[in-house]
Structures are given as structure tokens and as C-alpha cells.
Amino acid sequence: MEAIRVFVVEDESLIARDVMNSLEQMGYKVTGTAASGADALRMLEQTTPDLVLMDIVLQGDMDGIETAEKVRSRFNIPVIYLTACSDDNVLDRAKLTEPFGYIVKPYEDEELRLAIEMAIYKHQMEDAIRHSREQYRTLLESAGAIPWELNPDTGCFNYMGPQSRTVLGFSPEDISDLDDFIARVSEEHAKRVREFYLRAYKKDESAEIEYPFTTSTGDTVWLRDTCTFTNTVDGGHSLRGFILEITRRKLAEDQREMYIAELQQALEKIKALHGMLPICAWCKKIRDDHGYWKQVEIYLEEHSEAEFTHSMCPECKNHMEAELKDIHKGDKKEN
Template sequence: MPNSKILIVEDEGVIAKDIKNILSFLGYSVIAVASSGEEAIEKAKEMHPDLVLMDIVLEGDMDGVKAAEQIRDSFDIPVIYLTAYSDNTTLQRAKITEPYGYILKPFQERELYTTIEMALYKHQVEKKLKESEEKFRAIFEHATDGMLVVDLETKKFLTGNTMICEMLGYSPEEIKNLKVADIHAQEDLPYVLATFEELARGEYTLAADIPVKRKDGNIFYADINASRISLYEKPCIMGSFRDITERKRMQDSLMESERQLRTLSSSILSAQ
């Protein structure tokens, strides 16, 4: 990605200058060169580079691995290791910091360019995905309907929003220990589980008038809109619960009134 800002962390001046010249030739903007881990962190904080090229062995008390870890955790900046060390111990330490690349010296320009481009692209994709997940979480959490995500295979709840916790009377932690069968009365389970399987197969997306059991044992009725999603790499159903208990009570009351009216009408007609 042309004009991307890169911070070089290298304690050998000649090598740092060579790397800077190569990066400039490739179209990148080298915003600074740091010679120690401590300086690298300060430069990252001050200048916000798009990427850090980090040597592992540096002068001072902090090596490149420790510096990379702090830069990743504090500033979310991708790091590529550029080092002459390839022993297993060094590789294992470096791996823990989740680098976006590992280039051994001496290197080819094409190798450096490809690794940088892949790192920048990967970080950009991850950033967009994170932003998308945060937006989804905000919408999910503040929805006026109760929201539950269910693992299709285990029928266990993976997460729920504030409203579903209020509806059911459980804490968010308790929700994650429940399954579909735990929020429905025993006599309703055959119907509920059959409906769940139909939703899972995508036969329809709305299940109406579903009886739901609260933690205190009381029953409320909900219309449940369902859609298939993937969460934690698992196939899931996300259900939106709308409490229709009051509406159902009014409908049942109206039906009872109509029944009584029909009975009364029949009695009057029979008496004539």
C-alpha cells in the first residue's frame, strides 16, 4: 500500500539506512528509525505508524520481542520481525507476540515488499472485522427485543443481551450455562424442540406464541424471529424474543367473550 508509514527499529546504523532506502524505493514513507525497544515504543506512541519493522536483538534492556508485544497491546500496530536470528527459541518467543511476518536477513526486496503488503492488508481486514463486530455487539446489546444465540449442535446458549436477561430473570453468566430445554416447561418441550429443529432447517423464520419459562418458574409468551449465523466458528441460531404475553391475554379474553356471546345467543334462540 503506497505511502504507508513505517517505523524501522534497528540498532545498526548502516543496516537501518539500507532498509530505509529500500522502503523509500518501494514507495513507503519511513517516518522514523529507532535503535532500542524503549525508543520504538515512544516513536510508535508519538507517530502512529501503519507498520513496524522490528529487529529482535537491540541495544538496551528491552529487546525487539518485548517492544513488539507492548506496541501490539497498546497501539494495535502490526509488527514484522526483520532479524538474522532463526533459532527455535527466538522463533517461539516471537510467535507469542503474534507478528504479521518474520523475515530473515539477508532478504530480497521482493520478499520484503510482499511481506509488508500482506501484513498491511491483513491488519486492515482485521480492523474492519473488529469494527463490524463492535457494531453488531452494540446493536445486539441494546436491542429492545430479547436476543439469544444458540449453538445448533449442543442447543446451548452462547450469549444473550440485557433484555433477554431481564425477560428470563437470569444473569449473563447464568444464561451461558443454559440450554434451550432449560427455558421451557416440560410439557411444552416436544413442541418447542420440534419448532427449534424447523427453524434450524430454515423452514421458516418466525415461531409464534412460544411459551417461555422464567427462572422463577412463571411462563410468558414470545414471538421468536430466528436467523442462522456463525459465531466462534460454530453454526448458530440467533433468536429475537418479543414478549406478547399481554397481547395474548387480551386475545384470549376477546375469544372467551366471543364464545360467551355465542353461547348466550344460542340460548336466546333456543328459548324462542
């Protein structure tokens, strides 16, 4: 396993050498030392240690606390304070830089070793969590989802994802609270959406809802909103979830329902012309469901899309002409 690399920031040269010897004896690799904050930041640009041991009192205008803050923000390297200073005010300042350890001189080598190992492990875990969150956020962004967090006590959004610009046409700043958001939901759905958030809050449960939303351009999009009640680390609570734009799916569902309705109507018409039809054996009229007798063509027009034009088939034409001739002959005999 590759040795952990440590950078030492200490303004006393003898103490710095002492620390370097202790680190090397414990199996760590010292990548460099600096006596001032400015020198430390310049050298860290060129080296990549796994951890920085930082004294608080340093040469120059920048003390160890200010230097540690810059190390954390610029290089994302964990810092352990190794100092003889135990003043409460200094300790409070040091806490603000989120150090990975605070060791007061004099110290035992085992104490330093444990602090280094714990700091490296904690930093690795934080990196893994941050990477996981970045992957999750990338997944949400690629899916067009909008992550959000709401303070249920104030009704204000603690966070609204930047995807709102693309999906809704509004920046997160345009939608500062729940009232701003619901104002863009159609009136017939607004009450249902508000009850959705209240139900998740009061019942401490997860919920889902779909509703139409009016974008900044006046277009209507359909949204699928999920909501989960969560307890925060400070003892409070919040509602968290994400919004997914589902307009295409909703339009496809509506079109499918329309096709199903049209098919059902067609089936009803087909069904009306099936089964036993009561027809008169003499005049060939058909009795409808209300007991009225109707001509065949009228009945079929009412129960189908068919329309009729009247003409005569050759057989009936010949039969009619023969009857007319017979009638004509009879008229002549009478004369």
C-alpha cells in the first residue's frame, strides 16, 4: 500500500524536524514543510499531499486558521491542527474551518497516528458521499427532473434545482415559496396540489401527484411531483422531492383514451346490428328497441354509418316491366 503523504506547516524549524522524524518513523511520507501560510499555499500548488499538519501560529500575515481555510477551499485537502495553542477563542475560530483533527502539543506519536488515520478515512468517506451525490444529481439532470426542498413551517423553498429554467421556464429565484409555485398551477388543480404537500407534512409520509403547470411562456406542461417528509440534522424537518416533466406521456395517454372511446363506439354500433332482428315477413320492416316498425334502410342508417341511394336491380327491373306490360294489355282488352 502506498504511504500516506503528509505536508507540515510549522514556523519552528526544530519542531518541524521533530514532526517529520515522527511521521517517517510511523511510515508516512513527508512531501514538504513550510514556515508561513503563503509558502504553504505556494508549495501545495506543486505537490499533492493526502493531509496537512497545520500549526496555528505561523510567520507572516496569515495564521494557520486562515491558511487552513484556503487549503480546504482551494485544494480539498484535510487539515489537522497540531499546535500548542489551547485558547477557547482560537479553538472556536478553528472549528469554522471544519478541521479533521485538533492535537495540542505535546502529544504522543500514537495520538498523532490515530488522528491521521481517522482524518484520511473520514475524508475518503466524504469524497465517496460527494461523488455519489454528484452521480445522483447528474442522473436527475439527465432525466430532466427538478430536485427541491421545502421548509413546511415557512412555506419557502430551501432549494429548487436549476433544471427549473429548462422545464418550467422559471429560475429558482422566481419560485421562492409554495404560493409562488401553486399560483402557476391551474385553478381546478391548485387546491389538490396544496393538499398534496400538506398531507405529506402532517402524515409524515411519501406521496406522488400529477398536475398541469403553466410555464413562463404560457404553455401548459404536465408534471409528476414526488414528496417525502424528512428530519434534518439540526432537529427540524423538511419536505424533499423532485419534479419530472411528463407532458409527452400524458398526451400519449389522452390519445390512447380517445382511441379506446372511438373503438368502443364502433363496437357498440357493430353490436347493434348483431343478434336477432324482428323483421316483418310481409313488408320487411324492422322493429326497433322502442317498438316502432321502420323501413330497413332507415333502421340501418340509424344503427350504422351507412347511407342509402335507391335504384333497381336487373331482376326486379325485368319483373316490373313484365307487370307493366300485363297491365297495358289488360287496359287494351277493356277498350
